Structures are given as C-alpha cells and as structure tokens.
Amino acid sequence: MSDQQLRPAASGVPPAASGVSSAPGEVLSVVRGEQNGASGDGGAQAGPEAGVRHLGQSADGGPANSARPSAILAQDLRKQFGSVEAVRGVDLDIAPGEMFAFLGPNGAGKTTTVNMLCTLVRPSSGRAWVGGFDVVAQQAEVRRHIGLVFQESTLDEYLTAEENLRFHAELYGLPRGQVADRMRQVLEMVGLWERRRDQARTFSGGMRRRLEIARGLLHSPRVLFLDEPTVGLDPQTRAHIWGYIRELRRREAITIFLTTHYMDEAENCDRIAIIDQGQIVALDTPAALKASVGRDRVEIRTADDDAALAALKERFGLEATKAEDAVRVYVAGGEEFVPKLFAELGVAIHAVNVARPTLDDVFMSYTGRTIRDAEASSTERALGNPWRRSAQARTRR
Amino acid sequence: MSTPSPTQRETEPVFAPPRPTAEIAAVRVAGGSLSGDLRAISVVWQRELIRFARNRLRIVTSLAQPVLFLFVLGTGLSTLTRRDVGFDFRTFMFPGVIGMTVLFTAVFSAVSIVWDREFGFLREILIAPVRRSSIILGKALGGATVATLQGVIMLALAGFVHVPYNPLLLLTLVGEMALTAFMITALGLMLASRITEVQSFQVVIQFFVMPMFFLSGAMFPLSGLPGWLTWLTKVDPLSYAVDPMRRAVFAHTHAPAVVQRLMNPGVTWGSWRLPVWFELVLLIALALAMMGVAVWQFARSE
Numbered sequence: 001m002s003d004q005q006l007r008p009a010a011s012g013v014p015p016a017a018s019g020v021s022s023a024p025g026e027v028l029s030v031v032r033g034e035q036n037g038a039s040g041d042g043g044a045q046a047g048p049e050a051g052v053r054h055l056g057q058s059a060d061g062g063p064a065n066s067a068r069p070s071a072i073l074a075q076d077l078r079k080q081f082g083s084v085e086a087v088r089g090v091d092l093d094i095a096p097g098e099m100f101a102f103l104g105p106n107g108a109g110k111t112t113t114v115n116m117l118c119t120l121v122r123p124s125s126g127r128a129w130v131g132g133f134d135v136v137a138q139q140a141e142v143r144r145h146i147g148l149v150f151q152e153s154t155l156d157e158y159l160t161a162e163e164n165l166r167f168h169a170e171l172y173g174l175p176r177g178q179v180a181d182r183m184r185q186v187l188e189m190v191g192l193w194e195r196r197r198d199q200a201r202t203f204s205g206g207m208r209r210r211l212e213i214a215r216g217l218l219h220s221p222r223v224l225f226l227d228e229p230t231v232g233l234d235p236q237t238r239a240h241i242w243g244y245i246r247e248l249r250r251r252e253a254i255t256i257f258l259t260t261h262y263m264d265e266a267e268n269c270d271r272i273a274i275i276d277q278g279q280i281v282a283l284d285t286p287a288a289l290k291a292s293v294g295r296d297r298v299e300i301r302t303a304d305d306d307a308a309l310a311a312l313k314e315r316f317g318l319e320a321t322k323a324e325d326a327v328r329v330y331v332a333g334g335e336e337f338v339p340k341l342f343a344e345l346g347v348a349i350h351a352v353n354v355a356r357p358t359l360d361d362v363f364m365s366y367t368g369r370t371i372r373d374a375e376a377s378s379t380e381r382a383l384g385n386p387w388r389r390s391a392q393a394r395t396r397r
Numbered sequence: 398m399s400t401p402s403p404t405q406r407e408t409e410p411v412f413a414p415p416r417p418t419a420e421i422a423a424v425r426v427a428g429g430s431l432s433g434d435l436r437a438i439s440v441v442w443q444r445e446l447i448r449f450a451r452n453r454l455r456i457v458t459s460l461a462q463p464v465l466f467l468f469v470l471g472t473g474l475s476t477l478t479r480r481d482v483g484f485d486f487r488t489f490m491f492p493g494v495i496g497m498t499v500l501f502t503a504v505f506s507a508v509s510i511v512w513d514r515e516f517g518f519l520r521e522i523l524i525a526p527v528r529r530s531s532i533i534l535g536k537a538l539g540g541a542t543v544a545t546l547q548g549v550i551m552l553a554l555a556g557f558v559h560v561p562y563n564p565l566l567l568l569t570l571v572g573e574m575a576l577t578a579f580m581i582t583a584l585g586l587m588l589a590s591r592i593t594e595v596q597s598f599q600v601v602i603q604f605f606v607m608p609m610f611f612l613s614g615a616m617f618p619l620s621g622l623p624g625w626l627t628w629l630t631k632v633d634p635l636s637y638a639v640d641p642m643r644r645a646v647f648a649h650t651h652a653p654a655v656v657q658r659l660m661n662p663g664v665t666w667g668s669w670r671l672p673v674w675f676e677l678v679l680l681i682a683l684a685l686a687m688m689g690v691a692v693w694q695f696a697r698s699e
Contacts (some may be wrong), residue, residue, distance in 0.1 A: 010613040120524060143526040158448050170440035170523035173433045215521075 011322060015028045029154040069132055071223050071255035072117060077126035077325060079112050085309070088113045088278035089126065092258065096222070099249060101269035102259040103359070109278040110259040111151070114227050118148055124259040144172065147216030147224040150230055152207050157201035161192055161211050164200060165218055172219040186214040189251065190244050206237035217252065224248075226258035230265065263359040272359070274366055281366040286359065291326075293357040293365045296334025300341065303348040312347050325352075437527040438535040443695065445506060445539025449546070456547065459502055463551055466516050466616075467494045467558065484656045487558040492642035493615025495551050495574065500613075500635060502547040503578045506540030507585025511592050530692045531584060537688060540582035541575060548574040566649045570642055575676070577638035581679050583687035584634070590694035601656065613639045620662035634683050637676040640664045644673060 048243035072204045073093040075233040079087040087109040094100045102110045117122035117130055117141045127134065133141040155164050162183065169179045187193040200208060200376070201268045209229065216224055229245070242265065249256065273283040282289055302308040310328050314322040320329040334354040338391065342349060356366075449456070467490055474488035513519040522532055552570060555562060588601050610616075612626075615637035622630065630636050640663055647661045663670045671679075 005650060016458065118524065140526045142522060148524060150517070150520060152517050154521040155516045156444065156448075156513075156521075157516065161449065163444075166527075167440050168521070171522070171527055173430075173436060251563045286651075373563055 008350075017251040025176045036130055037313045069096075070094060070129070071098065072100075072128070072130050072257060074113075074117065074128040077113065077116055078124045079109075079116060079121060079130055085124075086278055087116070087123075090275070090278075092128075092273065092280075092282055094255060096255055097253060098254040098271065099269045100172045100258070101266040101272045102257070102275055103261065103263070103266040103272050103363070104259075104275035105261055110275055111227060113275070114225055114257070114259055117144055118146060118225055141381040144219070145222045145388065146397070147219065147221035147230055149216045149224070151228045153212065155200040155208055155211060155215075158229045159200055160197050160199050161187065161203075162196040165215055168218050174219055180219075182218060184189045186217050189217075189247065190214045204237075205233055206240060208340055209233065209241055211238075213241075213244060217248065217254075220252070221254065223257060226256065228259055228261070230248070230260075230262070240264075263363070266359060269366045274363060276367040282362065289362045290357045290359065293361050296337075297328065297355040297356065298331055298334045298337060298341075299323070299353040299355075301326050301351040302345075303350070308345060308347045308349075311347055315344050315346075316340075319374050326351075400434070419537050424643070429637070434528055434531040437531040437536065438693065439533055441522070441535025442539040442542065445536065445543055449506075449543040450508075455562050456550070459498070459505070459547060460550060462501065463494045463498045464554070466497065467491065467554070470616075471558070482653055482656055483561045484492065484652050488560055488650055488652075489618075489660045490616065491555065491558050491640055492646050493613070495548050495570065495575065495614050495642060496598075496635060496639040497542045497610055498551045498611060499548045499574050499578045499638075500581055500606065500610055503540055503544035503581035504585045504601070506543050507536070507582045508589045508592065508598055509540075510536060510586065510589045511595055511598060515595050529696045533688070533692045533695055537579060537582045537586060537691075540585065541579040544578035544582065545575045548578070548591070548603065551554055560646055561649055563649050566645055569645045573642050573645065573665070575682070576677060576680050577635075577642075579685035580634060580638065580687070583630075583684045583691060587687045587690035587694065590691055609633050609635045612636065614664075615639050617662060618660050618662055619664060620659070630667070634680070637683075640671070641673045641676050 006135055023127075025203065070093050072092055074090055074092040074145055077090040078085065090109075092385075099157060105109050112121060116123045116249075117128055117135060119135050119142050122136060125138070129135065130142045131145040133145065135142050148383055156167070159167065162209070165183045165187070166179065169183065174182065176249075183194060190213055191216065192207060192211055194206070196204070200211060202210065209302070213226070216226075219315070226245070230241050233241065245256070245258075248254070256269075260266055269286070271283065271285050272289060273280045274289070275281070281339055282292070283291065300308065305325075305327050309320050309322065312318045312327070317330075318329050318331065319331075320327050322328075336355060338352055341352070444539075467487060471487035471494075472678065474490075478484075478486045505534075512521065513522070520637045523529070524534075547590055550572060552567060555567075584684075585601075588605060592598065612630045612633040614630060615635070619627070619630045619636065619640075644663065647657060652660070663678065665671065
C-alpha cells in the first residue's frame with residue numbers, strides 16, 4: 001500500500017507561502033489543510049486539501065529530486081556552549097522520504113545538531129528549516145510536524161502504553177475521532193497492541209523503545225528524529241528495532257533522521273553524514289562513501305605467489321604484498337579488477353576475495369582515527385544536553 | 398573522489414529560505430488554539446489523577462502523618478488543657494491538620510515535576526506544540542485536585558474530634574482546601590522550577606514546608622506570641638489558609654467564649670482582624686502571582 005500513498009509535500013508550504021508572503025491567512029490555510037491530512041487514518045495519507053501540494057512518495061525514498069522542497073534544510077548551523085563550539089557550521093539538505101543517518105562518535109555534535117533541528121536548542125548562528133518551517137521563528141509548527149525519539153526514555157512508566165499514547169495525542173491535538181484508530185495502528189506496527197493496558201515500567205528496554213517510536217509516529221510527523229534509537233539495547237533487540245524502522249518506512253511516508261555511532265546501522269540509510277568535532281566531514285550514500293575511500297582489498301591465491309607479485313607490478317603497476325598464503329593488493333573498483341586479473345595476470349589463480357571498505361574505513365579515512373578512538377574524547381554528554389544531568393542517577397536505579 | 402558537500406549536491410536552489418518576520422503571529426494563531434490548550438491542560442490534569450489513584454501506598458502513607466499529629470500529638474497535648482471547659486483541643490487542631498495534609502500533598506505533587514525531569518517525561522511534555530502555561534496550569538490543577546482529595550479523606554475523621562458533619566461546614570472546608578491546595582501547588586511549582594535534582598527536594602521540605610507548617614497556626618493559636626514570631630507568622634501564606642478553616646470549624650462548634658478568644662484569634666494586621674473574604678482574596682492573589690512566576694520560569698528553562 002505504501003507506494004501509492006499520498007502525503008503533503010514535506011514542506012506543503014510552498015516557498016512563496018511560507019516565505020516572503022506576509023498574509024497571515026495564507027499560512028493559516030496551509031496549516032489547517034495539513035492538520036486534516038496529517039492525522040488521517042491508514043498511515044498518514046492525506047486527502048486533497050486546498051493549499052497543500054501532494055507528492056507521490058516513492059518506495060525507495062531516494063535522495064532529493066531537486067524539484068521537491070527539502071524535509072530538512074540547514075545552512076551553516078552553529079552552536080556555541082560557552083567557549084566551546086559544539087557544532088561548527090553544518091549544512092544539510094534532506095529530501096522528503098529520505099532515511100538519513102548522522103554518524104559520529106559521542107561528542108561530535110550529533111545530539112546538539114538534532115536538538116537545534118527539533119527546536120530544543122537555539123542555534124548560535126545559521127538557519128534551519130524542518131518540514132519547511134523555520135526552527136527558530138516557527139517553533140510550534142516545527143514541533144507539530146516532527147516526531148522525536150530520544151536516547152533516554154521519556155515515557156511515564158506509571159502510565160500504560162495506551163495512556164502514554166493518549167497523553168501524546170492530546171498534547172498534539174489529534175482529532176478526537178481518529179485517536180483510537182491511529183493508536184491501534186502504531187501499536188500494532190511495533191507489536192505492542194496486546195500489551196497496551198500494561199504500565200510502561202513492566203516493559204523491557206526494547207519494548208519501551210518501540211513504544212516511544214510508536215508515540216513519535218502517533219501524530220503522523222513529516223520527519224521522525226531518532227537519536228541513537230538502539231543505544232543500550234542488546235544486539236537481538238537492536239535487530240528487532242531495525243526491523244520496525246524498516247517496516248515503518250514501508251508503511252508511512254516519512255523522512256527519518258537518525259543519529260548513531262553504530263556503523264552497521266548507518267549502513268541501512270539512504271545517505272550518511274559523518275560528523276566529527278562539530279563539522280560534517282563527508283556526506284553521501286553508504287556505497288559512494290565507501291567508494292570514496294578508493295580502494296578495495298583484493299586477495300588472490302595463486303599457483304605461484306612470487307610470480308603473481310611480479311606480474312602485478314609489471315602489468316598493473318600495483319604494489320602487492322604477501323599475506324599469509326595469499327597475495328594482497330589494494331585497488332579501486334575491486335570487482336571490476338578481478339576479470340582483468342584473470343585475463344592478464346598470466347599466473348593460475350585458485351581463489352579470489354574482494355573486500356569492500358567498511359564504514360569504519362570511511363570514518364578512518366575522513367577523520368584520521370577510528371570511531372572508537374574518537375569516542376574516548378567525548379564531551380557531548382556534558383555539553384549538548386542539559387537533560388542528561390541525571391544519566392548517572394538513572395543507571396543506578 | 399571528493400566528497401560532495403550538501404549544498405553542491407543539488408545545484409538548483411531547492412528551497413527559498415523564508416523570511417520569518419511576518420508570519421509568526423499567524424502561526425501562533427494556528428498553534429495556540431484555545432481548544433488545543435484546554436486539551437493539554439486537561440490531559441496533564443488527568444495524568445496527575447491517574448498517578449494518584451494508582452499509587453495507593455502514597456495515599457496511605459501521606460495520611461499517616463496527619464493522623465499521628467491529630468490523634469497522638471493532639472491527644473497528648475489536650476492533657477495540658479483544662480478539661481472542665483468542655484472543649485476538645487483536637488477540635489482546635491483539626492483545621493490545622495487538614496491544612497497540613499493539603500500542604501504536604503500539594504507540595505509533593507508540584508515537586509513531582511522534578512521527578513518528571515529526572516525520568517525524562519518532562520521532555521516529552523516540553524517539546525509538545527502547546528504553551529508552557531497550559532502545561533503548568535494543568536499540573537497545578539492536577540496537584541490541587543489531588544491535595545484536595547487527600548484533604549477530603551482527612552475530613553472524614555471530623556467526627557472523632559467533635560467536628561460536626563454539617564454539610565455547609567464540609568462544603569466550606571472543601572472549598573477552602575481547594576483554594577489552599579492550588580496556592581500551595583503554585584508555590585511548589587515555582588520552587589520546582591529552580592530545583593534540578595531530586596535530592597534538593599529535602600531542602601525544600603526543610604526550608605519551606607516545615608517552617609510554613611509551624612508558622613501557620615496549625616498547631617497553636619497565633620496570639621500572644623513574641624514580636625519576631627508574630628511577624629514570621631504573618632509572612633507565612635499558609636496562615637491565611639488555616640485561619641478561614643479554623644473559623645469555619647469554630648462557627649459550627651459550641652466553644653465557650655474564653656476558648657474562642659484564646660484559640661481562634663484570627664490573623665491581625667495591626668489591630669485589624671482580617672475578615673475571611675479578605676483572606677480568601679489574598680490566597681487567590683498569591684496563587685495567581687506564584688503561578689505567573691512558575692510559568693515565567695518554566696518558559697525560560699530549556
């Protein structure tokens with residue numbers, strides 16, 4: 001069903017209407033149209049309302065087609081905490097429907113950037129628009145159109161799953177008649193419908209996270225922010241959460257912006273921005289990023305390794321090394337290289353192994369260190385998030 | 398290969414950055430609709446009630462203290478009073494103990510916002526597209542309702558200390574309790590906005606709640622006190638809450654004139670004995686002022 005879903009353009013407000021126009025009525029009509037549409041049944045399909053443009057949501061939700069307005073646009077976003085510049089000029093342009101990952105070590109400025117996009121932290125300078133709304137000047141509109149799942153639980157543990165969602169529905173002003181249906185939909189999506197009458201404190205970590213994702217989706221946001229959605233969860237639960245996120249992408253036309261310091265998670269996304277020390281050092285699709293590292297690792301086992309070494313140098317101009325019982329060489333486009341190798345090496349080849357660079361290699365090549373090393377010098381927790389003051393207290397419990 | 402910067406990636410300007418000046422007002426109209434605010438107030442209020450009803454242990458434990466005061470301390474102290482005047486000292490204490498119940502429950506409810514912060518739930522509330530003032534008002538009404546309910550439970554014990562179950566008296570007391578509860582919750586929220594750690598809660602209890610309780614005339618009449626203490630009792634907002642309740646109780650009991658004079662002196666400013674209506678207006682004014690400060694402080698906090 002997802003392919004045909006219609007949805008207001010991520011900025012249903014065309015630039016002209018939200019921008020230079022100063023007529024209040026114009027903006028209002030757009031907003032009203034969106035409210036009707038955003039809380040519709042069946043996963044956020046919107047009926048055709050006046051003043052709202054609609055876009056078909058492509059299944060792959062690929063990167064921007066430049067005719068569309070951006071779901072998230074940031075221009076030279078900066079944040080200064082005292083003498084420390086936590087975010088040092090971030091530019092982003094994320095298309096509607098895209099799944100975008102912010103990859104970086106703790107302390108890189110991920111959470112601060114997300115907090116600025118979510119209107120929780122005011123940028124020191126630079127500007128940003130989410131869903132077409134200015135994060136500083138149109139705070140309430142931004143908030144209405146985003147869903148947030150934080151690193152730490154923000155559930156009321158003494159309320160049931162259902163009550164947590166109902167609370168959210170009321171705060172976000174969902175049309176009363178649609179609350180029950182929509183609640184059922186999101187709870188079923190995350191597999192918690194059967195547990196809806198249980199208090200959140202009886203839930204496991206993974207279930208709580210799923211409930212938070214469901215809650216973040218309840219008001220059919222245009223953009224869902226997931227800040228480290230799987231941090232602190234065991235590998236199996238992480239895999240489950242990712243199953244739900246992929247399912248969510250299939251069912252709801254939505255832009256997903258997530259931060260992570262897990263490479264394998266970033267891999268699931270359409271595009272990745274690698275952020276280090278407050279700056280984006282690389283931004284592209286996972287494949288392109290890996291390609292940008294340049295060289296794949298090709299290992300061959302041959303009848304005569306020394307002959308192979310010599311032949312590689314002579315015919316391809318490559319410096320190969322002997323590793324264990326194989327010959328190892330680094331080349332750009334390893335897969336394309338293999339046929340040439342067979343054709344031209346002149347030494348019998350028994351086995352070939354081509355290894356793509358991993359995102360770890362990518363991170364290394366852009367920042368000069370591994371993400372684990374970078375984690376060691378973490379300052380973000382202290383700086384970017386005043387809400388974290390109690391992290392220690394919470395772990396103790 | 399070089400990394401494309403996000404701006405290079407799409408060459409056309411896909412989004413004309415809007416100038417935000419003019420439409421702020423319009424957006425606010427759409428966002429801050431009255432019904433939206435009412436729903437927010439109502440759901441925050443409901444949450445307080447759900448949590449109160451769900452925590453039966455808290456209901457019982459917060460009754461233990463006033464019951465101890467009334468029946469143990471009160472009975473003990475009444476041995477110091479003359480028995481031949483036909484007045485139970487605990488009748489005097491009853492409105493004070495009700496005030497105490499409301500005081501502690503209301504402060505506890507208000508300061509629970511610190512727990513909300515600790516457990517992250519406050520964040521869910523503060524990022525919602527509703528006014529902070531609606532949330533604070535919902536919280537205040539919720540805390541006030543809970544404290545009033547707790548007071549009503551205490552009210553059920555009236556008969557044991559010779560306070561009649563007169564409907565008019567009960568109604569008056571409930572009304573005054575509700576007003577007191579709202580004022581105290583507002584005060585609690587005002588304090589809570591400055592508290593960032595649960596540990597500080599103890600400080601609030603020691604430096605605000607206990608003095609308020611002792612100075613309010615809940616346990617002894619506010620007459621014939623030394624000057625410095627008299628002055629402190631008049632600064633205590635709870636004095637203006639306990640006095641109307643005590644007067645209501647005395648109006649429905651037949652205490653001898655001498656007891657009335659000693660035990661129910663009212664609150665005086667100079668030689669003026671404050672009328673009940675004035676005290677109630679004062680409570681309302683205090684409540685509104687403290688609500689205003691609480692809203693202002695929460696609006697600033699991020």
